[in-house]
Amino acid sequence: xxxxxxxxxxxxxxxxxxxxxxxxxxxxxxxxxxxxxxxxxxxxxxxxxxxxxxxxxxxxxxxxxxxxxxxxxxxxxxxxxxxxxxxxxxxxxxxxxxxxxxxxxxxxxxxxxxxxxxxxxxxxxxxxxxxxxxxxxxxxxxxxxxxxxxxxxxxxxxxxxxxxxxxxxxxxxxxxxxxxxxxxxxxxxxxxxxxxxxxxxxxxx
Amino acid sequence: xxxxxxxxxxxxxxxxxxxxxxxxxxxxxxxxxxxxxxxxxxxxxxxxxxxxxxxxxxxxxxxxxxxxxxxxxxxxxxxxxxxxxxxxxxxxxxxxxxxxxxxxxxxxxxxxxxxxxxxxxxxxxxxxxxxxxxxxxxxxxxxxxxxxxxxxxxxxxxxxxxxxxxxxxxxxxxxxxxxxxxxxxxxxxxxxxxxxxxxxxxxxxxxxxxxxxxxxxxxxxxxxxxxxxxxxxxxxxxxxxxxxxxxxxxxxxxxxxxxxxxxxxxxxxxxxxxxxxxxxxxxxxxxxxxxxxxxxxxxxxxxxxxxxxxxxxxxxxxxxxxxxxxxxxxxxxxxxxxxxxxxxxxxxxxxxxxxxxxxxxxxxxxxxxxxxxxxxxxxxxxxxxxxxxxxxxxxxxxxxxxxxxxxxxxxxxxxxxxxxxxxxxxxxxxxxxxxxxxxxxxxxxxxxxxxxxxxxxxxxxxxxxxxxxxxxxxxxxxxxxxxxxxxxxxxxxxxxxxxxxxxxxxxxxxxxxxxxxxxxxxxxxxxxxxxxxxxxxxxxxxxxxxxxxxxxxxxxxxxxxxxxxxxxxxxxxxxxxxxxxxxxxxxxxxxxxxxxxxxxxxxxxxxxxxxxxxxxxxxxxxxxxxxxxxx
Numbered sequence: 001x002x003x004x005x006x007x008x009x010x011x012x013x014x015x016x017x018x019x020x021x022x023x024x025x026x027x028x029x030x031x032x033x034x035x036x037x038x039x040x041x042x043x044x045x046x047x048x049x050x051x052x053x054x055x056x057x058x059x060x061x062x063x064x065x066x067x068x069x070x071x072x073x074x075x076x077x078x079x080x081x082x083x084x085x086x087x088x089x090x091x092x093x094x095x096x097x098x099x100x101x102x103x104x105x106x107x108x109x110x111x112x113x114x115x116x117x118x119x120x121x122x123x124x125x126x127x128x129x130x131x132x133x134x135x136x137x138x139x140x141x142x143x144x145x146x147x148x149x150x151x152x153x154x155x156x157x158x159x160x161x162x163x164x165x166x167x168x169x170x171x172x173x174x175x176x177x178x179x180x181x182x183x184x185x186x187x188x189x190x191x192x193x194x195x196x197x198x199x200x201x202x203x204x205x
Numbered sequence: 206x207x208x209x210x211x212x213x214x215x216x217x218x219x220x221x222x223x224x225x226x227x228x229x230x231x232x233x234x235x236x237x238x239x240x241x242x243x244x245x246x247x248x249x250x251x252x253x254x255x256x257x258x259x260x261x262x263x264x265x266x267x268x269x270x271x272x273x274x275x276x277x278x279x280x281x282x283x284x285x286x287x288x289x290x291x292x293x294x295x296x297x298x299x300x301x302x303x304x305x306x307x308x309x310x311x312x313x314x315x316x317x318x319x320x321x322x323x324x325x326x327x328x329x330x331x332x333x334x335x336x337x338x339x340x341x342x343x344x345x346x347x348x349x350x351x352x353x354x355x356x357x358x359x360x361x362x363x364x365x366x367x368x369x370x371x372x373x374x375x376x377x378x379x380x381x382x383x384x385x386x387x388x389x390x391x392x393x394x395x396x397x398x399x400x401x402x403x404x405x406x407x408x409x410x411x412x413x414x415x416x417x418x419x420x421x422x423x424x425x426x427x428x429x430x431x432x433x434x435x436x437x438x439x440x441x442x443x444x445x446x447x448x449x450x451x452x453x454x455x456x457x458x459x460x461x462x463x464x465x466x467x468x469x470x471x472x473x474x475x476x477x478x479x480x481x482x483x484x485x486x487x488x489x490x491x492x493x494x495x496x497x498x499x500x501x502x503x504x505x506x507x508x509x510x511x512x513x514x515x516x517x518x519x520x521x522x523x524x525x526x527x528x529x530x531x532x533x534x535x536x537x538x539x540x541x542x543x544x545x546x547x548x549x550x551x552x553x554x555x556x557x558x559x560x561x562x563x564x565x566x567x568x569x570x571x572x573x574x575x576x577x578x579x580x581x582x583x584x585x586x587x588x589x590x591x592x593x594x595x596x597x598x599x600x601x602x603x604x605x606x607x608x609x610x611x612x613x614x615x616x617x618x619x620x621x622x623x624x625x626x627x628x629x630x631x632x633x634x635x636x637x638x639x640x641x642x643x644x645x646x647x648x649x650x651x652x653x654x655x656x657x658x659x660x661x662x663x664x665x666x667x668x669x670x671x672x673x674x675x676x677x678x679x680x681x682x683x684x685x686x687x688x689x690x691x692x693x694x695x696x697x698x699x700x701x702x703x704x705x706x707x708x709x710x711x712x713x714x715x716x717x718x719x720x721x722x723x724x725x726x727x728x729x730x731x732x733x734x735x736x737x738x739x740x741x742x743x744x745x746x747x748x749x750x751x752x753x754x755x756x757x758x759x760x761x762x763x764x765x766x767x768x769x770x771x772x773x774x775x776x777x778x779x780x781x782x783x784x785x786x787x788x789x790x791x792x793x794x795x796x797x798x799x800x801x802x803x804x805x806x807x808x809x810x811x812x813x814x815x816x817x818x819x820x821x822x823x824x825x826x827x828x829x830x831x832x833x834x835x836x
Contacts, residue, residue: 097693
């Protein structure tokens with residue numbers, strides 16, 4: 001496999017062709033924050049917190065490190081005033097849907113990036129699920145049980161629900177607990193619990 | 206007619222001649238528009254009446270009825286055209302049919318009252334080109350709609366259909382086709398304006414087999430119906446273009462993605478494919494050329510975001526239509542991970558025109574960087590609304606004033622919103638802007654799919670921005686945080702400003718959120734959703750400041766910032782308002798000026814719309830307080 005040479009934060013790094021910026025960064029000890037990323041899963045690319053600035057020749061743009069493949073001569077900047085501001089805004093936006101009662105990775109990042117957890121507190125639905133809809137738990141669940149939980153709805157109505165037909169198959173494997181970046185899911189299960197798909201469809205969620 | 210499989214280019218020409226000779230024997234042809242607009246206005250009952258009349262009078266052999274596509278002037282439908290002569294009648298009702306049939310058979314004078322009128326001179330026009338709405342158009346794509354019954358492939362063949370495909374298959378190498386399209390300067394009509402030839406080349410060069418081509422007919426912008434009219438009225442042209450592209454790219458399979466809301470387009474394309482298969486124009490060994498191609502029609506499921514290329518591919522593969530988080534274009538890895546070329550309906554339909562008329566000729570239409578024509582749906586507060594096809598580079602002023610006939614009701618022009626919810630508002634000072642890909646993006650808007658909504662002085666630009674944000678909020682797939690939550694925040698913030706609760710810090714919120722959405726959203730839906738907000742903010746600063754600082758809506762549109770009142774001097778006491786007020790907020794004695802009880806008024810505006818003497822007025826809330834109208 002070809003080796004690619006490029007720069008992360010003005011440091012020369014090497015990576016295998018086909019790697020993403022995030023994988024290459026991890027390998028060279030550079031930390032890029034992630035929420036919806038899991039090394040064993042296909043990248044979902046939905047939290048956007050791993051956004052970094054790249055320069056290719058004269059052209060620069062902002063991309064997500066988890067999905068952008070490394071290229072020869074690429075210059076990657078993982079922290080800057082603008083990147084930090086974008087990450088702060090993304091965290092504050094994530095709180096609109098999840099509510100400020102977050103734990104785990106999202107909480108740690110909110111401190112690191114000085115996010116104002118109450119900036120948009122008046123906005124969003126009444127029920128806060130402590131969830132940013134990254135979907136990691138659903139993918140892990142499909143792997144373990146065939147899918148006791150999954151997504152329903154679109155856009156602002158999107159939610160993670162449990163399916164009555166398959167929820168008995170939950171084998172408390174704790175896969176979902178291990179991957180949850182907001183701390184909604186603990187050893188005791190999800191708090192608040194997942195509504196069932198029937199509740200969602202009848203509008204009771 | 207017995208179907209025969211065409212096994213060579215000469216057979217196609219023979220068939221064409223045969224169909225043309227056959228149609229000469231018919232004395233009179235009456236074509237009735239059967240596109241969505243005219244169907245909604247009653248063209249089906251015209252057809253029924255027409256068939257009855259002809260059968261009663263035994264004229265079925267002499268008069269042929271054709272159900273054709275859209276001519277664009279939908280607000281004047283239903284439309285009916287009589288040949289020979291090609292005289293088009295508009296706003297026809299079933300009662301007119303008898304007279305139309307008689308006059309047509311006698312070749313008498315056209316029916317004056319059903320002809321279009323030039324609004325300026327008041328003269329009737331026999332030819333469409335005689336009225337301004339059509340005079341300034343250049344209809345390369347739409348002009349065939351009036352001549353073709355989309356359910357009869359023979360109609361399309363008789364006007365030269367599939368001759369471009371025949372030429373390509375038997376006289377051009379795939380590379381030559383790509384060169385020709387590149388030379389023509391054709392750019393993607395779906396909105397981004399990517400050079401079509403380059404896209405084809407990238408798909409051709411990408412390793413992988415089979416390769417796919419896709420027609421994107423997931424048109425969902427508010428007020429847009431260009432792709433629908435083309436798909437409903439002339440599906441074979443799109444098919445032909447798609448097959449030329451497939452040959453050039455080396456694709457053997459195609460998909461036509463049509464949004465669920467377009468049943469007529471769906472049915473017509475299905476029929477078109479079945480008929481083309483019968484003639485051996487689709488399938489294995491097309492026309493005996495050795496080129497094989499199969500195509501499937503895929504119905505959408507009501508999601509706007511599925512128009513995004515990777516989301517559309519996901520949908521075709523049977524998953525939820527959500528964009529992929531990948532930086533690899535579908536030209537490399539699309540359907541089933543194979544190279545896939547996706548183009549808009551209009552892009553494909555342009556291809557046969559380029560092949561038949563040459564790239565040089567095509568390039569002579571339009572501007573240097575944007576060649577050809579584009580179809581816009583001109584809607585909103587203009588006198589003439591409908592589909593218009595114009596050469597690229599026409600000015601907005603010509604679109605609005607020459608073709609559109611100016612702003613409705615003599616009001617002042619305020620802005621034109623171009624490119625759907627991802628486009629921006631363009632203010633009066635840019636009216637001389639050329640309508641092409643680059644000029645529009647420089648002004649902060651975009652060509653988009655070609656929606657064009659004209660707004661007059663009564664529109665509030667803050668509220669208009671909120672309208673488009675709310676549309677996208679409804680349509681966001683919800684996958685990525687910046688788009689899903691950002692739209693929520695934008696909508697709420699704009700809502701606050703419209704209600705007079707806006708603060709200066711709201712502008713900072715909008716700046717931060719739009720920045721995050723533009724740079725970090727997963728797909729273009731989120732990235733471009735900021736355009737209506739930012740153009741409104743930049744070009745209509747005064748209006749934003751008035752809402753935030755003075756709590757005034759200058760257009761007197763935002764309900765929370767106005768009160769309705771009745772001007773005593775102008776009120777003629779007709780009681781129209783009193784009788785129609787849904788909350789009984791208006792009262793008064795007979796023959797005396799009426800009054801509005803502000804505590805009961807819900808500001809629905811019915812009285813304002815109904816008052817024949819313009820005595821109902823809107824007053825800014827601040828002014829209403831000053832004169833003691835409200836506390």
